[in-house]
Amino acid sequence: xxxxxxxxxxxxxxVEADPDTPLLxxxxxxxxxxxxxxxxxxxxxxxxxxxxxxxxIRSCVTPxxxxxxxxxxxxxxxxxxxxxxxxxxxxxxxxxxxxxxCQSGIVMSAAALLRQKPAPTDADIDLxxxxxxxxxxxxxxxxxxxxxAAKMMNDK
Amino acid sequence: xxxxxxxxxxxxxxxxxxxxVLAIGIGPAGSLLAGPRKLSLADGDAAETELNTFxxxxxxxxxxxxxPRPEMGQGTWQSMPALIAEELGVTFDQIDIRITxxxxxxxxxxxxxxxxxxxxxxxxxxxxxxxxxxxxxAAAKRWNAAEADCYTEKAKVMHRPSGKSFSFGELVAxxxxxxxxxxxxLKDPKDFTIIGKAIPRPxxxxxxxxxxxxxxxxxxxxMLYATIQxxxxxxxxxxxxxxxxxxxxxxxxAVFKTERKMPHKAVDAVAVVATTxxxxxxxxxxxxxxxxNAGYENISTEQYFAECRxxxxxxGNSYPDVVxxxxxxxxxxxxxxxxxxxxxxxxxxxxEPMCATVAVSGNKAEVWAPVQGxxxxxxxxxxxxxxxxxxxxMHNVFMxxxxxxxxxxxxxxxAAAVSKNVQAPVKLIWTREDDLGNGPYRPGMLNVVKxxxxxxxxxxxxxxxxxxxxxxxQVFKEDTSKxxxxxxxxxxxxxxxxxxxxxxxxxxxxxxTPIPIVWWRSVYSSTNAFAQESFVDxxxxxAGKDPMDxxxxxxxxxxxxxxxxxxxxxxxxxxxxxxxxKAVGIAIAHSFGSTAAYAVTVSKKDMGVVIEKIVGxxxxxxxxxxxxxxxxxxxxxxxxxxxxxxxxxxxAGGEAQESNFHQFxxxxxxxxxxxxxxxxxxxxxxxxxxxxxxxxxxxALCNAIFLAxxxxxxxxxxxxxxxG
Ligand code: FES
Ligand code: FES
Numbered sequence: 001x002x003x004x005x006x007x008x009x010x011x012x013x014x015v016e017a018d019p020d021t022p023l024l025x026x027x028x029x030x031x032x033x034x035x036x037x038x039x040x041x042x043x044x045x046x047x048x049x050x051x052x053x054x055x056x057i058r059s060c061v062t063p064x065x066x067x068x069x070x071x072x073x074x075x076x077x078x079x080x081x082x083x084x085x086x087x088x089x090x091x092x093x094x095x096x097x098x099x100x101x102c103q104s105g106i107v108m109s110a111a112a113l114l115r116q117k118p119a120p121t122d123a124d125i126d127l128x129x130x131x132x133x134x135x136x137x138x139x140x141x142x143x144x145x146x147x148x149a150a151k152m153m154n155d156k
Numbered sequence: 157x158x159x160x161x162x163x164x165x166x167x168x169x170x171x172x173x174x175x176x177v178l179a180i181g182i183g184p185a186g187s188l189l190a191g192p193r194k195l196s197l198a199d200g201d202a203a204e205t206e207l208n209t210f211x212x213x214x215x216x217x218x219x220x221x222x223x224p225r226p227e228m229g230q231g232t233w234q235s236m237p238a239l240i241a242e243e244l245g246v247t248f249d250q251i252d253i254r255i256t257x258x259x260x261x262x263x264x265x266x267x268x269x270x271x272x273x274x275x276x277x278x279x280x281x282x283x284x285x286x287x288x289x290x291x292x293x294a295a296a297k298r299w300n301a302a303e304a305d306c307y308t309e310k311a312k313v314m315h316r317p318s319g320k321s322f323s324f325g326e327l328v329a330x331x332x333x334x335x336x337x338x339x340x341x342l343k344d345p346k347d348f349t350i351i352g353k354a355i356p357r358p359x360x361x362x363x364x365x366x367x368x369x370x371x372x373x374x375x376x377x378x379m380l381y382a383t384i385q386x387x388x389x390x391x392x393x394x395x396x397x398x399x400x401x402x403x404x405x406x407x408x409x410a411v412f413k414t415e416r417k418m419p420h421k422a423v424d425a426v427a428v429v430a431t432t433x434x435x436x437x438x439x440x441x442x443x444x445x446x447x448x449n450a451g452y453e454n455i456s457t458e459q460y461f462a463e464c465r466x467x468x469x470x471x472g473n474s475y476p477d478v479v480x481x482x483x484x485x486x487x488x489x490x491x492x493x494x495x496x497x498x499x500x501x502x503x504x505x506x507x508e509p510m511c512a513t514v515a516v517s518g519n520k521a522e523v524w525a526p527v528q529g530x531x532x533x534x535x536x537x538x539x540x541x542x543x544x545x546x547x548x549x550m551h552n553v554f555m556x557x558x559x560x561x562x563x564x565x566x567x568x569x570x571a572a573a574v575s576k577n578v579q580a581p582v583k584l585i586w587t588r589e590d591d592l593g594n595g596p597y598r599p600g601m602l603n604v605v606k607x608x609x610x611x612x613x614x615x616x617x618x619x620x621x622x623x624x625x626x627x628x629x630q631v632f633k634e635d636t637s638k639x640x641x642x643x644x645x646x647x648x649x650x651x652x653x654x655x656x657x658x659x660x661x662x663x664x665x666x667x668x669t670p671i672p673i674v675w676w677r678s679v680y681s682s683t684n685a686f687a688q689e690s691f692v693d694x695x696x697x698x699a700g701k702d703p704m705d706x707x708x709x710x711x712x713x714x715x716x717x718x719x720x721x722x723x724x725x726x727x728x729x730x731x732x733x734x735x736x737x738k739a740v741g742i743a744i745a746h747s748f749g750s751t752a753a754y755a756v757t758v759s760k761k762d763m764g765v766v767i768e769k770i771v772g773x774x775x776x777x778x779x780x781x782x783x784x785x786x787x788x789x790x791x792x793x794x795x796x797x798x799x800x801x802x803x804x805x806x807x808a809g810g811e812a813q814e815s816n817f818h819q820f821x822x823x824x825x826x827x828x829x830x831x832x833x834x835x836x837x838x839x840x841x842x843x844x845x846x847x848x849x850x851x852x853x854x855x856a857l858c859n860a861i862f863l864a865x866x867x868x869x870x871x872x873x874x875x876x877x878x879x880g
Contacts, residue, residue, distance in 0.1 A: 001406065018406070018434065025434045029381075034373035035366015037556070039507045040588045044817035047507055076366035083365040091364045095356060095783055098791055099229030100363025100370075101508045101556025107364055126826035133817060135507050135557045136229045137794025139828040141787070 004064050007071065009078025019065035024048045026064050027075055035076035035104045039133065046132035049105035050075045056112040076104040079111060087111045090149035098136035106132045110146050119150050210240060210283045217325030219311060220252045224265040225272045226528055228555035228562065230846040231784035232272045233359040238780050239276060242350040243284030243343055245308025248358050258530040258550040266529030268563050270748035270844025273780055277842050285340035294330035295322050345839060354783040370556045371526030372585065374513040379581040380409055381433040382574045383440050386416055386425040386594055389810035390455060391670060392447040394424040402428060402443050407435030410578050417540060417569045418672055419631045427574045433585060455670055455810040457501055457600060464602035464623045464667050468496060472621045472665030473640040477650040485617025485659025489608025493698055497603040497687035498871040500804030503820060504676055508556020509591045510567035515581035519543045521572060526555035528563035540569045541576065560675040564596055592820050593812045597805050598676030599625035603687030613699030615710065617659040620648050620688060625669045640664035647681040647851055648688050652746040654717065655710040671807060677795060678847035681747035685851030686872065689743035693859040694868065703859060704730060704742055717744065720753055720775050720836055727834050728755035728771035741860025745851040748844030750776035752789065754856035760864045764877040767829040774849055777840035785845050786833040792849030793831050798823040800854045800872050
């Protein structure tokens with residue numbers, strides 16, 4: 001057990017955990033932010049995706065000990081204050097989620113993609129989001145919603 | 157608007173302002189019952205009185221609709237309240253939705269078989285209509301006006317001639333004192349403002365901001381975390397394990413032998429309980445169990461299919477709907493074809509794995525779980541723990557997908573056993589490995605089909621034999637070895653497959669298995685349709701006829717089917733595409749009260765094909781939300797592609813060979829072709845939506861592949877790059 005101080009959604013948290021505890025369980029069970037999900041624990045499904053310094057990472061394979069004190073972690077709860085990030089708005093407008101369980105992770109990856117590529121092509125979307133699994137099969141709507149979010153951001 | 161579970165405290169909060177409320181429930185045979193007339197905290201047991209009502213209206217016009225049907229992605233969070241709200245006259249932004257907690261007076265509180273809208277269509281509309289009539293009566297009396305001059309809109313009763321209005325809240329005390337009308341008048345569908353409209357689903361915002369509470373997210377005070385090691389060789393017994401070593405691991409509270417109670421069998425397992433889930437998982441890594449696998453180490457899917465094939469020549473048990481005489485039909489045929497179609501065991505693999513939180517204390521239990529059946533869960537937990545039903549409290553939460561899996565309650569009973577042992581609230585979470593390694597699974601099936609054509613190319617004889625495991629037999633212990641399993645014939649029996657063929661027989665031949673099985677999205681229709689619709693295509697080609705025309709000819713007495721096929725032909729540009737030499741495969745299938753068809757266009761690439769486009773059409777009669785119908789059908793198409801093209805579950809040496817998504821890989825975004833879904837508009841009774849879009853997809857794809865490559869796919873899964 002060791003003490004770790006991490007910054008999540010702009011707030012400092014000090015937790016006492018085993019060095020190999022995945023960030024996923026720290027965020028969920030220690031800090032109480034349950035929007036980030038478990039789906040496989042081995043970097044296969046993307047349900048656990050959060051941002052580390054604005055980059056999408058799989059929190060299920062990221063040990064707490066690897067996170068620097070200065071690092072900035074953003075979870076789905078910290079993506080926007082009022083569910084008004086363009087990706088969230090586009091997701092609502094396209095009615096993407098079915099069960100919704102995989103969507104936190106996909107929304108986080110889509111937000112990171114648009115930060116890097118404000119007008120992504122289908123190939124960009126494939127590359128950025130094919131690491132995610134959605135058993136409900138919302139892929140066609142995800143693709144549409146990413147294009148829509150890009151448009152919303154560029155129209156602003 | 158809130159999408160949380162209604163806890164007792166929350167309910168009391170709603171009620172704390174309440175004087176009178178209007179509360180209507182459903183009684184036996186769909187009769188309407190008056191709920192409690194007056195509720196207040198002083199009534200003592202307000203939580204008890206909550207349970208008899210679908211609608212609560214408080215004097216300050218707070219409206220709560222209780223939803224009896226759990227949400228797993230299929231849209232009941234919206235569709236059930238929509239049925240009430242439509243008749244009542246409220247909009248979605250004016251209501252709070254709460255899931256019911258299993259009180260028997262709500263009737264069945266479960267989802268499955270694509271039945272929610274079908275079976276709640278009239279009962280829940282009646283609940284809303286009764287409340288509307290009572291509110292109107294109360295308002296008319298105050299205005300001294302005719303009831304016919306009043307109507308409801310946006311939580312108000314309006315007086316048409318004067319333009320005056322009362323909010324529902326202002327009327328609720330008077331309305332609650334009235335008799336509940338027995339046969340309230342339902343709205344004319346042409347006046348619907350909610351049903352049939354693509355209104356955004358109220359649960360969607362909470363599913364893009366992390367606020368929706370799924371089973372995995374439940375947290376209760378004093379909760380411990382559990383993980384369970386089950387035998388890798390399915391059904392093996394625990395001989396001994398290193399209890400002391402595991403118990404000494406950091407955070408571990410308890411390690412003990414427990415069980416996994418399935419409907420047909422209880423099997424040994426070892427539970428590790430710890431203060432955090434990670435501590436429990438780490439301790440489980442140290443756990444060493446000696447298993448006794450005697451009798452189970454030879455279980456294999458290869459052997460299972462060999463047994464199925466060995467039965468291929470047997471007649472099996474006929475379904476009662478035999479037409480003509482197949483033997484003489486085949487004897488008269490100018491051309492006879494036969495084929496075997498094989499579909500594998502596969503896993504539901506909802507992205508939220510099985511998880512449940514249970515607090516057993518003395519002879520009481522409280523359950524928080526993502527399950528398809530609230531009432532079923534209460535029943536099973538009370539039976540399992542041997543405590544009265546009334547002592548089990550249930551909180552249903554959003555399921556992170558299910559597809560049938562979370563209607564099988566082994567994981568809830570496991571959590572109950574563990575909580576009982578430690579006498580503390582316990583959250584049990586299955587790992588993905590636990591999920592894929594333990595099932596239950598969709599049973600692998602062999603379909604044996606035979607068809608005979610006359611000299612003019614008409615199908616005059618048809619036999620379809622299903623060989624494999626029976627869910628009824630294993631899960632419900634009904635002997636299906638001597639009678640055909642009547643759950644297994646959907647999509648191919650006369651009632652659901654109206655092809656006119658003068659000599660026709662369907663049969664079931666049980667091949668039992670110790671591998672746990674259960675319903676999986678569209679159940680046997682998912683495997684039956686692959687065989688039937690592929691083989692109809694084989695027969696069409698053998699007859700030298702266009703597969704669309706071949707079907708239309710045999711369906712000419714079925715206007716809904718021919719309308720659907722013609723609509724599909726139009727939407728997919730079937731005729732023009734085929735004339736241009738494009739490979740377009742089609743298939744049609746009926747299941748769960750609805751009929752769906754696809755046209756799949758593929759192009760040849762090297763040894764195989766790529767899918768260019770999928771066009772689907774569904775006739776589900778009247779529906780609540782057309783966008784949900786489309787979403788469900790898109791999802792079915794994607795899931796069907798996964799089942800056709802991605803790895804199955806195989807067993808060897810008693811163990812599942814696929815452990816996580818690196819082996820049981822699912823279809824991904826970059827592999828998903830464009831999918832376009834259309835709905836047939838009619839005023840027929842509502843059909844199912846959650847499953848009917850699945851069955852016809854795979855045969856349509858395989859029929860296209862045959863056109864493009866000449867290769868006939870008869871075994872799933874297969875490789876698009878090198879099919880057949
Ligand atoms: S849970 Fe992290 S990728 Fe699946
Ligand atoms: S919406 Fe259910 S898994 Fe993606």
